Amino acid sequence: MSLKVVIPSPLRKFTAGAETVEVQAATVQEVLDNLDSKYPGFRASVCDESGGLRRFINIYLDGEDVRFLENLATRVNDGAEIAIVPAISGG
Amino acid sequence: MSFVKGLQCRECGREYPVKLLAGCEHCFGPLEADYHYEAIAKKLTRDALSSRPKTIWKYRELLPLESEPKIGLATGGTPLVRADRLGRKLGIDNLYLKNDSVNSPTLSFKDRVTAVAINKALEFKLEAVGCASTGNLANSVAANAAAAGLPSFILIPHDLEASKIAATQIYGSRLITVKGNYDAVNRLCSQIVDRYPWGFVNVNLRPFYAEGSKTIGYEIAEQLSWHAPDAIVIPMAGGAMLSKVYKGLKELQRLGLISETERTRFYGAQAAGCNPIVDAVRRGTRDIRPVKPNTIAKSLAIGNPADGYYAASLIPQSGGWAEDCTDDEIVAGIQLLAETEGIFTETAGGVTVAVAQKLVKQGRIKPKDLTVLAITGNGLKTLEALDLAPPQVIEPKLAAFEKIFGGAYHVA
Numbered sequence: 276m277s278l279k280v281v282i283p284s285p286l287r288k289f290t291a292g293a294e295t296v297e298v299q300a301a302t303v304q305e306v307l308d309n310l311d312s313k314y315p316g317f318r319a320s321v322c323d324e325s326g327g328l329r330r331f332i333n334i335y336l337d338g339e340d341v342r343f344l345e346n347l348a349t350r351v352n353d354g355a356e357i358a359i360v361p362a363i364s365g366g
Numbered sequence: 367m368s369f370v371k372g373l374q375c376r377e378c379g380r381e382y383p384v385k386l387l388a389g390c391e392h393c394f395g396p397l398e399a400d401y402h403y404e405a406i407a408k409k410l411t412r413d414a415l416s417s418r419p420k421t422i423w424k425y426r427e428l429l430p431l432e433s434e435p436k437i438g439l440a441t442g443g444t445p446l447v448r449a450d451r452l453g454r455k456l457g458i459d460n461l462y463l464k465n466d467s468v469n470s471p472t473l474s475f476k477d478r479v480t481a482v483a484i485n486k487a488l489e490f491k492l493e494a495v496g497c498a499s500t501g502n503l504a505n506s507v508a509a510n511a512a513a514a515g516l517p518s519f520i521l522i523p524h525d526l527e528a529s530k531i532a533a534t535q536i537y538g539s540r541l542i543t544v545k546g547n548y549d550a551v552n553r554l555c556s557q558i559v560d561r562y563p564w565g566f567v568n569v570n571l572r573p574f575y576a577e578g579s580k581t582i583g584y585e586i587a588e589q590l591s592w593h594a595p596d597a598i599v600i601p602m603a604g605g606a607m608l609s610k611v612y613k614g615l616k617e618l619q620r621l622g623l624i625s626e627t628e629r630t631r632f633y634g635a636q637a638a639g640c641n642p643i644v645d646a647v648r649r650g651t652r653d654i655r656p657v658k659p660n661t662i663a664k665s666l667a668i669g670n671p672a673d674g675y676y677a678a679s680l681i682p683q684s685g686g687w688a689e690d691c692t693d694d695e696i697v698a699g700i701q702l703l704a705e706t707e708g709i710f711t712e713t714a715g716g717v718t719v720a721v722a723q724k725l726v727k728q729g730r731i732k733p734k735d736l737t738v739l740a741i742t743g744n745g746l747k748t749l750e751a752l753d754l755a756p757p758q759v760i761e762p763k764l765a766a767f768e769k770i771f772g773g774a775y776h777v778a
Contacts, residue, residue: 365604
């Protein structure tokens with residue numbers, strides 16, 4: 276599956292400034308794995324030591340928070356958009 | 367003159383200079399302003415404070431501004447009201463209300479945070495400001511941006527109350543309603559801030575913005591003649607206010623303004639239709655499971671609370687608890703507060719009153735506890751939540767009046 280990943284500015288240091296990158300993956304976990312092999316150090320910024328998503332990072336698949344789906348095990352379809360978005364405060 | 371040391375990540379401890387920044391660039395944790403407390407302690411004495419005007423700026427050494435504030439000069443200093451009539455209904459002998467429903471300029475506690483954030487935007491010489499909001503923040507950013515002469519971009523969920531929409535538009539802000547809930551609005555704002563050089567108060571101005579909430583804690587302690595309450599009930603949306611009031615009281619202890627031995631139990635209140643922090647506290651964890659909000663308490667309808675982790679940590683640590691209430695209980699809470707104390711609060715205030723009632727019934731708040739309820743917003747903004755019977759219509763004749771009310775009272 277080929278899909279688009281939207282990279283927030285704090286992570287663009289890994290992607291040479293690119294706002295979006297294309298990856299091949301079947302699950303959200305694979306998206307992160309593949310981004311990490313392409314951009315070493317990427318995963319450590321997004322995941323904690325146990326491999327789970329960091330507390331202040333949200334990942335959206337086509338606009339839906341993956342925690343409402345199956346977290347990192349969520350399957351992704353061809354052409355889907357993954358957005359990695361830092362949490363922001365209440366309002 | 368500023369007493370700010372810098373910003374520090376609450377998660378990994380990394381330090382940053384004062385700049386426009388949404389969160390830690392390493393782990394995305396929220397950033398906290400840190401201060402030179404020893405220098406502040408010399409200046410901020412009870413005597414010095416007693417002679418300053420009653421606004422948030424009397425505590426300005428503990429707020430992250432470099433220069434004198436230019437807008438929001440009347441913000442804060444809201445009444446702490448002794449509430450014996452409500453106390454009798456709830457079963458609390460020693461009850462007070464921190465009444466931010468009369469805050470300036472837009473009648474909610476958000477005036478405290480935007481006063482700090484918009485002044486900070488002026489210091490950073492930003493060309494525009496904005497926010498993601500469930501309503502009260504929208505009103506307050508719009509008003510303070512207008513006063514500062516800055517254009518504002520304000521994004522809200524499409525289904526907010528009419529008066530919260532009108533009371534944002536009137537200031538000439540660019541109001542955008544988004545198809546989706548607050549969490550969707552949040553996500554969009556995070557991406558807007560990534561692309562445009564603007565200051566969004568709860569995104570890249572967040573480290574400064576959030577500090578404004580501490581002033582609720584400062585004011586309550588000073589109004590109680592430099593005592594911390596035994597119990598405080600605070601409504602929770604993102605959860606930031608609760609942890610900032612906690613920080614505020616801790617700072618007063620550190621500065622020697624209140625005794626080290628006083629302990630406040632923090633109680634968090636949410637609507638049952640959006641209770642992710644209450645749910646975490648009940649499960650005995652700090653890990654928040656996000657929810658899809660469905661409640662009339664729209665100002666609290668944040669399903670993925672960014673500061674929920676901290677609220678869910680602090681509440682049990684302080685010896686407190688978190689509870690929720692139904693929409694019917696919210697309306698009953700609004701009514702009870704209005705009928706007993708003459709204070710008309712919005713849905714979030716109804717949540718606070720209804721939850722306080724439960725906490726007393728559960729025995730968590732004891733009758734003798736010096737208890738403060740944080741009433742954070744004004745009832746005129748959420749009229750849609752109420753279902754009041756239409757008033758009686760009569761002819762302008764005494765007989766018509768007496769037909770209905772005659773005999774109800776003895777007239778001397």
